[in-house]
Amino acid sequence: MKSANLENGQLLTEVNHKAATAPSDNVLHHYWHAVARSQDVTDKPLAVKLLDHPVVLWRSDTGVVAFHDLCVHRGTPLSLGWTENGNIVCAYHGWRYGADGMCKHIPSIPAERGIPAKARAIVYHSAEKYGLIWVCLKDPVADIPAFPQEIHDPSYRWEAYSSHGRWKANAARMIENLLDFSHFTWVHPGILGDPSNAACESSEITAVPGGFQYEIEQPVNRLKANSASIQRFTVILPLTLFIERRQPDGPEKQTNIYCCTPMSDKETRFFRLSGRNYRDALSDEELNKKHQTIFEQDRVIVEAQRPEELPLDLAEELHLRGPDTAGLEYRRALRELGVKWG
Ligand code: FES
Numbered sequence: 001m002k003s004a005n006l007e008n009g010q011l012l013t014e015v016n017h018k019a020a021t022a023p024s025d026n027v028l029h030h031y032w033h034a035v036a037r038s039q040d041v042t043d044k045p046l047a048v049k050l051l052d053h054p055v056v057l058w059r060s061d062t063g064v065v066a067f068h069d070l071c072v073h074r075g076t077p078l079s080l081g082w083t084e085n086g087n088i089v090c091a092y093h094g095w096r097y098g099a100d101g102m103c104k105h106i107p108s109i110p111a112e113r114g115i116p117a118k119a120r121a122i123v124y125h126s127a128e129k130y131g132l133i134w135v136c137l138k139d140p141v142a143d144i145p146a147f148p149q150e151i152h153d154p155s156y157r158w159e160a161y162s163s164h165g166r167w168k169a170n171a172a173r174m175i176e177n178l179l180d181f182s183h184f185t186w187v188h189p190g191i192l193g194d195p196s197n198a199a200c201e202s203s204e205i206t207a208v209p210g211g212f213q214y215e216i217e218q219p220v221n222r223l224k225a226n227s228a229s230i231q232r233f234t235v236i237l238p239l240t241l242f243i244e245r246r247q248p249d250g251p252e253k254q255t256n257i258y259c260c261t262p263m264s265d266k267e268t269r270f271f272r273l274s275g276r277n278y279r280d281a282l283s284d285e286e287l288n289k290k291h292q293t294i295f296e297q298d299r300v301i302v303e304a305q306r307p308e309e310l311p312l313d314l315a316e317e318l319h320l321r322g323p324d325t326a327g328l329e330y331r332r333a334l335r336e337l338g339v340k341w342g
């Protein structure tokens with residue numbers, strides 16, 4: 001009986017599939033998340049983590065593929081393997097999987113034995129867009145966020161200013177930090193905020209497809225001397241933010257796109273695409289250094305916030321109308337979406 005089970009692959013694959021089953025359902029499983037830069041997915045499989053799921057990214061003949069990073073045979077991460085002729089090969093016993101997840105070849109048995117039906121990988125939705133690889137763990141309920149059209153504007157330079165990295169913080173805490181303008185004065189004095197001008201005016205929040213938007217006038221970080229810039233914040237739920245900074249009296253514009261991807265509830269992989277259509281007085285190197293300084297100042301605060309997960313019960317924490325209106329709207333919208341941590 002035991003050998004019969006092994007022969008048709010039932011017993012072993014049953015057990016291993018259970019081990020590969022996703023953790024409890026979560027609405028974030030139904031949204032697209034950026035998990036890697038296109039250039040980082042080569043002919044070598046790449047391991048990433050999304051919402052506590054180990055995921056392997058690899059390139060088949062038809063494009064980028066995302067699998068649960070586990071071989072059904074003996075639980076080996078497929079990311080330890082390699083790609084060959086449009087398939088991914090497991091490093092342990094050489095099982096070969098196609099882009100559809102089906103195992104196509106088991107080297108240790110004669111071909112006439114056939115392949116057990118359950119010898120397959122769990123396939124996630126994957127796509128390549130805007131120079132990023134996107135994964136959705138379950139059936140998507142929304143499209144990949146549409147980036148501002150500047151991403152295609154040849155007068156913008158993007159490569160010089162974009163960055164990516166990892167914070168030991170909740171992804172929504174990170175987005176809320178980025179959309180919170182009342183901290184500029186205190187966390188980034190002299191760079192993004194003017195300590196003699198800490199009062200924040202209320203900004204009107206308007207709905208946009210998939211999220212909301214508001215504008216502020218920023219006193220310090222001017223594109224031109226002696227004139228304030230306008231910043232427009234656009235939140236695309238659940239975890240994408242665009243910050244477009246423009247000169248009220250000139251053509252200079254800068255656009256920052258933030259995709260904050262939850263590796264887990266407490267760890268975030270972020271991708272920041274930053275472009276501008278003008279030459280700054282500072283060199284590219286100086287500008288990137290300034291950005292790193294700002295990001296480090298934020299990281300120290302956000303990684304230390306408790307609870308780690310952004311509270312979505314509006315009765316938690318204390319909110320100020322005006323300075324915290326955008327944060328409050330963000331929390332309310334995530335709660336309405338059904339986001340839950342843990
Ligand atoms: S563990 Fe993958 S082929 Fe054996």
Ligand SMILES: [Fe+2]
Nearest residue numbers: 177187188298
């Ligand atoms: Fe900040």
